Amino acid sequence: MTRATPQGTPRETSAPSAAPEAVIRLENLGKTFVAEDGPVLQNLDLTIERGQFVALLGASGSGKTTLLNVVAGLEEPTEGSVTAPAQGAAMMFQDSGLFPWLTAGKNVELALELAGVAKADRTDRARELLELVRLPHVADKRPHELSGGMRQRVGLARALAQEREVLLMDEPFSALDAITRDLLQDEVLRIWEVTGRTIVFITHNVSEAVHLGQRVLLLSSRPGRIVQEWDTGPWKDPASYGFEAGGQSREETLDELTRTITHRLREEIGRHAR
Ligand SMILES: Nc1ncnc2c1ncn2[C@@H]1O[C@H](COP(=O)(O)OP(=O)(O)OP(=O)(O)O)[C@@H](O)[C@H]1O
Numbered sequence: 001m002t003r004a005t006p007q008g009t010p011r012e013t014s015a016p017s018a019a020p021e022a023v024i025r026l027e028n029l030g031k032t033f034v035a036e037d038g039p040v041l042q043n044l045d046l047t048i049e050r051g052q053f054v055a056l057l058g059a060s061g062s063g064k065t066t067l068l069n070v071v072a073g074l075e076e077p078t079e080g081s082v083t084a085p086a087q088g089a090a091m092m093f094q095d096s097g098l099f100p101w102l103t104a105g106k107n108v109e110l111a112l113e114l115a116g117v118a119k120a121d122r123t124d125r126a127r128e129l130l131e132l133v134r135l136p137h138v139a140d141k142r143p144h145e146l147s148g149g150m151r152q153r154v155g156l157a158r159a160l161a162q163e164r165e166v167l168l169m170d171e172p173f174s175a176l177d178a179i180t181r182d183l184l185q186d187e188v189l190r191i192w193e194v195t196g197r198t199i200v201f202i203t204h205n206v207s208e209a210v211h212l213g214q215r216v217l218l219l220s221s222r223p224g225r226i227v228q229e230w231d232t233g234p235w236k237d238p239a240s241y242g243f244e245a246g247g248q249s250r251e252e253t254l255d256e257l258t259r260t261i262t263h264r265l266r267e268e269i270g271r272h273a274r
Contacts, residue, residue, distance in 0.1 A: 023085065023165060023198050024048040024071055030079030030223075031066055040066050042223035044080070050165070053192055053199045055213025057206065057261070059269040063224035064202045068168045071200065089166035094175050096155035098143040104130065104154045105139030111161035129157040132191060149180035153187070160195065169201045173208070185211055206262045210254055218264055221271045228264060230257060 029044040040063040048054055058064050069075040070082055072089045098107045108126040117125055130136050133153040143151055152172055159167055169188075173181045185208060192199055203209050209216045214236055220227040234240055235254055243250040 020049040022047045022083070023050045024200075025083040026067075026070070026080065027083075028080035029070065029077050029082065031063070031070060031075065032078045039078075039223040041070075041077075042079075042225060044225040046217070046226055048198060048200065050198055051196050052215060053189075053213055054201065054215045054217060055209035056200060056202045056217050056219060057204070057209050057265055058219030058224060059221045059265075059271075060204075062219045062221050062268070064219055065170055067219070067224065068170055068200065068202065071166070072168055085165050087164055089168045090159040090162040090164040092152075092155055092159045092167065092169045092172045094171045096143065096151040098151060098154060098158070100143050103140050103142055104135070104146065104157075107143075107154060108158050108161050111158045115161060115163045117161075117163075126157075126161070129160055130154070132160065132194070133157045133187065147180075148176055149184060152176065152184060156188070156191065160191070160197075165198055167197045167199045169199060171202055171204065174204065181208070188212065206258050206265060210258045210261065216261060218261070218268065221268050227268070230261060232257065 024047070026044055026046045029041055029046075030039050031041040032039040044067070056064055056067070066075060068091070070077050071084050072091055073084065098104070099110070102110065105123070105126050108129055109122045112122045112125055113119075127136060127139060130139055133156050135150060135153050135157070138146060138150060138154065143154070146154065155172070173184050176184065188199075188201075189212060191197075201209075201212055203212075210230075210232055214231070214233040216230045216232060217226050218228040219225070232254070235243075235250055235257075240250050243253070248256070
């Protein structure tokens with residue numbers, strides 16, 4: 001696996017002073033479905049530390065969702081090993097998956113009930129979570145009364161209600177218009193900072209991956225394994241705001257990184273198409 005700086009030049013990663021805690025560790029992972037022609041994932045190694053925000057890119061059909069399902073414990077690997085929280089992970093998809101017959105508040109309360117939260121605490125906790133996603137006023141509304149962006153916010157509140165360390169997000173904003181998507185990206189970053197959750201976020205949108213992920217990972221075309229990684233962490237640090245070096249601002253550096261990653265993603269998609 002190549003590890004590269006935002007400028008795309010490989011660098012050695014220095015040993016951190018205190019060993020960070022791995023919350024997800026996949027070693028030599030492989031997954032073959034019985035009906036499939038060859039492995040979907042093969043020789044995949046990946047370690048994710050507690051509290052990291054990881055964005056995952058890859059061609060359609062390269063196995064991104066399969067990878068999340070393995071991490072969540074919904075699929076068993078056919079090779080290698082998986083270390084992940086025994087409690088599983090909260091998941092969020094393109095469709096909010098809210099129960100249409102329940103109000104937004106009751107959708108969140110149901111997740112709290114399944115997480116074992118006492119009945120007396122659920123209404124208040126659901127309200128807190130709806131406040132966290134800036135929708136305290138929709139608790140009594142049903143999903144059909146909400147916009148697509150609002151439904152995804154309630155879906156996020158419901159995912160957080162599961163009180164799992166790891167949050168897996170599978171293209172959660174891809175059906176939204178560009179402005180709503182931008183707003184929700186910033187909301188997710190804010191909520192990530194507030195909650196300290198470990199997030200793995202699948203997207204086909206490179207700008208979204210660069211905006212959200214501290215680490216941007218590229219899954220190869222089948223069989224899928226992590227072929228490249230970019231570290232955007234330094235550019236998420238508020239100290240990098242106003243950065244100007246070598247005639248390039250922080251924004252220009254991130255734009256350049258987005259172009260570099262787009263180029264690599266196209267190469268992988270091209271390989272897949274052959
Ligand atoms: N339960 C299953 N049984 C059989 N094949 C499966 C199963 N789940 C996924 N696959 C196959 O595994 C391959 C990878 O699918 P997956 O959904 O993981 O890819 P993806 O990268 O998430 O794709 P996309 O970007 O289009 O959502 C596909 O060929 C798919 O048909």
